[in-house]
Amino acid sequence: MEYYVAAILFLGVCTVMDLRKRQIWWPFAVLFLTVVTAFHFVRADMDCVSLLGGIGIGLGMLLLSWATREAIGYGDGLVVAACGAALGFVKTMGVITAALCFAAVWSGILLILKKAGRGDSFPFLPFLLVAEVCGVILL
Secondary structure, eight states: HHHHHHHHHHHHHHHHHHHHSSOOHHHHHHHHHHHHHHHHHHHOSOOOOHHHHHHHHHHHHHHHHHHSSSOOOOHHHHHHHHHHHHHOHHHHHHHHHHHHHHHHHHHHHHHTTTTSSSOOOSSSSSHHHHHHHHHHHHH
């Protein structure tokens, strides 16, 4: 349970950064990833496949960020990698899926209300935070 709380606190801080400056301070994400990974190895409470799979999701997002010339921000990929280290592969996939659904609904609402256009962008981390909180409450 402490990893969920740590992930929520981490996402909360990163969400504030994302909303205020539209960027993430990357050393904070790397530090969180390193500390959580070290805790998993010391406590031996997550298998390496799940740990590396969770981190791999974030690394995949970093690759997508590079391929799309930052249509997805590098900070989003780093944050997902750090959360993937805390939550593991399956839970990270669930959080990402829920966050993408929330973002799609929000985008649809903004498009219908004509508050945004197809080329507009918005921060993704608030949706990750909401998805993680919902995951803790519902599971």
